[in-house]
Amino acid sequence: NRHLLQIEGMHPPQIDAMLDLAESYVLLNRSGKTQRDLLRGRTLINLFFEDSTRTRTSFELAGKRLGADVINMSVSTSSVNKGETLLDTAATLNAMNCDLLVVRHDQSGAPALLAQKVDAAVINAGDGTHEHPTQALLDALTIRRRKGRLQGLTIAICGDVLHSRVARSNIHLLTAMGSRVRVVGPPTLLPSNAERLGVDVFHDMKSGLDGADIVMMLRLQRERMNRSLIPSFREYFRFYGLDSEKFAYAKPDALVMHPGPMNRGVEIDSAVADHPERSVIKEQVEMGVAVRMAVLDILSRANHRND
Numbered sequence: 001n002r003h004l005l006q007i008e009g010m011h012p013p014q015i016d017a018m019l020d021l022a023e024s025y026v027l028l029n030r031s032g033k034t035q036r037d038l039l040r041g042r043t044l045i046n047l048f049f050e051d052s053t054r055t056r057t058s059f060e061l062a063g064k065r066l067g068a069d070v071i072n073m074s075v076s077t078s079s080v081n082k083g084e085t086l087l088d089t090a091a092t093l094n095a096m097n098c099d100l101l102v103v104r105h106d107q108s109g110a111p112a113l114l115a116q117k118v119d120a121a122v123i124n125a126g127d128g129t130h131e132h133p134t135q136a137l138l139d140a141l142t143i144r145r146r147k148g149r150l151q152g153l154t155i156a157i158c159g160d161v162l163h164s165r166v167a168r169s170n171i172h173l174l175t176a177m178g179s180r181v182r183v184v185g186p187p188t189l190l191p192s193n194a195e196r197l198g199v200d201v202f203h204d205m206k207s208g209l210d211g212a213d214i215v216m217m218l219r220l221q222r223e224r225m226n227r228s229l230i231p232s233f234r235e236y237f238r239f240y241g242l243d244s245e246k247f248a249y250a251k252p253d254a255l256v257m258h259p260g261p262m263n264r265g266v267e268i269d270s271a272v273a274d275h276p277e278r279s280v281i282k283e284q285v286e287m288g289v290a291v292r293m294a295v296l297d298i299l300s301r302a303n304h305r306n307d
C-alpha cells in the first residue's frame with residue numbers, strides 16, 4: 001500500500017511484518033547504530049494541524065535516523081492562517097517534491113483526502129476521532145515485547161473511547177490479532193456501536209478490569225466534547241480514574257499503558273502511571289520511534305523513486 005491511513009482493513013500478516021521490522025529498529029536504536037542511507041535524498045514533511053509532542057517528535061527522529069531531510073511545518077505560522085485551504089497547502093507542498101507527508105488534523109478523513117491529491121506517501125498521524133494507526137502499532141509492539149504475544153490476551157481500554165482515535169485504531173488492530181478487547185467507561189463516553197466493533201462493553205472498572213492482562217487508559221478528550229457534557233474531574237477520577245485500588249482488579253502481572261498526554265489525577269494516578277514494573281508508558285514512547293522508522297522504511301520502498 002502507498003499510504004498508511006488506517007489500521008481497519010489491515011491483515012494480520014501485514015501487521016506482523018510491520019511489528020517484526022519495528023523490532024529490528026528497536027535493537028538498532030538501542031545499539032546506537034544508524035541506517036542513514038535508506039532515506040537519503042528523500043524529504044519528509046510533518047504537517048500538524050493539531051498539537052503533538054510524541055508523534056511529531058518521533059516522526060522527526062525516525063526520519064532523521066534513516067537519513068531523510070525532515071521539515072516541521074508550523075501550521076500556526078503558515079499561510080493556513082491567511083485562509084489557505086488544506087488542499088491548496090497540500091498542493092504547495094506537493095510542488096516541492098515531498099516524498100513523505102505526515103499529517104495530523106482535527107477532521108476525520110483529512111489525510112485520506114490529501115492522499116488522493118498529492119504524489120507523496122501520506123501517513124495519518126491522527127485524524128479527528130477516526131484513527132491513529134502508528135499509535136496502535138507502537139502499542140502492539142510494546143505489548144508483544146512484554147507479553148510475547150497478542151493473541152488470547154485480555155485488553156481493557158478505559159475511559160473516553162467515544163472521542164479516541166487511539167482506541168479505534170487499537171480495537172481494529174488487537175481484534176484482528178486475536179486479542180479479547182474490552183471497552184470500559186460511562187455510557188456517555190463509549191461508542192453506541194461498540195459491540196459491532198467486536199469488543200465487550202463494561203460500565204464499571206471492577207468488572208471491566210477483572211482478569212485483564214493490559215489496562216490501557218485514555219485521556220478525556222475535552223477538545224472534542226460539548227462543554228456542557230464535560231464530567232467533573234473529581235467525580236470522574238472516583239469512578240474511572242486508575243489508582244492502585246482499581247488496578248488490583250486486573251491480573252497481578254497486568255501492565256498499564258497510556259498513549260499520552262496524561263492528565264494525572266483525572267484518568268490515572270501517579271502511583272500507577274509511574275509504577276516501576278507495571279507501567280510501560282515510557283516504553284511506549286521508545287517503541288514509537290522504532291515503529292515510525294519501520295513505517296517510513298516500508299512506505300519508502302513501496303513508493304520507490306527512480307532517481
Ligand code: CP
Pocket residue numbers: 051052053054055056126132135259260261
Ligand atoms: N499519543 C500521541 O499521539 O501523543 P501526542 O499528541 O503528543 O503526539
